[in-house]
Amino acid sequence: MQGRHFAALFTAALLYPIQDSSAASVFRCVDADGHITFTRHGCNSEQEQHLQDARNHTPSSGKAIPLAAPNRRASGTATNPGELVIVGQQEDGCGNLLTSSERRQAIIRKEIRRGMSRADVESSLGKPDRVTASNGQQRYHYREKRKGGSSRQVSFDEAGCVKGK
Numbered sequence: 036m037q038g039r040h041f042a043a044l045f046t047a048a049l050l051y052p053i054q055d056s057s058a059a060s061v062f063r064c065v066d067a068d069g070h071i072t073f074t075r076h077g078c079n080s081e082q083e084q085h086l087q088d089a090r091n092h093t094p095s096s097g098k099a100i101p102l103a104a105p106n107r108r109a110s111g112t113a114t115n116p117g118e119l120v121i122v123g124q125q126e127d128g129c130g131n132l133l134t135s136s137e138r139r140q141a142i143i144r145k146e147i148r149r150g151m152s153r154a155d156v157e158s159s160l161g162k163p164d165r166v167t168a169s170n171g172q173q174r175y176h177y178r179e180k181r182k183g184g185s186s187r188q189v190s191f192d193e194a195g196c197v198k199g200k
Contacts, residue, residue, distance in 0.1 A: 062085065062086060063085040063087050064078035064082040064084055064085075066082045066083075128152065128194060128196065129150045129151070129152055129197075130196070132149060132150025133148060133150045142158050147189050149196075149198065152196060153195050156175060161177075163189075172193065173191045174189065176188050
């Protein structure tokens with residue numbers, strides 16, 4: 036009898052909705068010039084601070100999610116829409132010598148450029164025919180499949196990036 040009560044209690048606990056503990060406090064900081072920054076650490080004393088709702092409700096949870104309100108700026112506020120502020124960028128491990136566009140074009144054209152990773156080289160030329168290593172540096176060797184074809188060698192530094200010539 037006690038086992039049934041335990042099973043019923045366990046089943047009820049599984050079906051009981053659990054509060055979303057992944058929600059974090061996100062602050063919207065507006066400085067005197069009108070620049071907006073979002074942070075989890077609070078705003079500076081000279082910035083206006085607003086708490087944002089950062090919960091991501093599950094689909095079909097039944098909770099209505101309001102759409103963004105239209106932009107209602109004061110007519111006296113001047114903005115510069117051409118100004119671009121970069122907050123951060125992704126580090127590719129090879130010194131960001133190539134932009135993603137340059138990297139993509141080189142792979143498509145089967146070119147090997149300084150700053151590409153091993154994965155980039157394999158995307159461009161395929162798996163190497165032979166791999167050698169000496170003094171912590173690796174080399175990929177490629178041979179043309181046709182008879183009398185030329186060979187190609189790609190050298191990597193200790194970080195796994197294509198070395199310059």
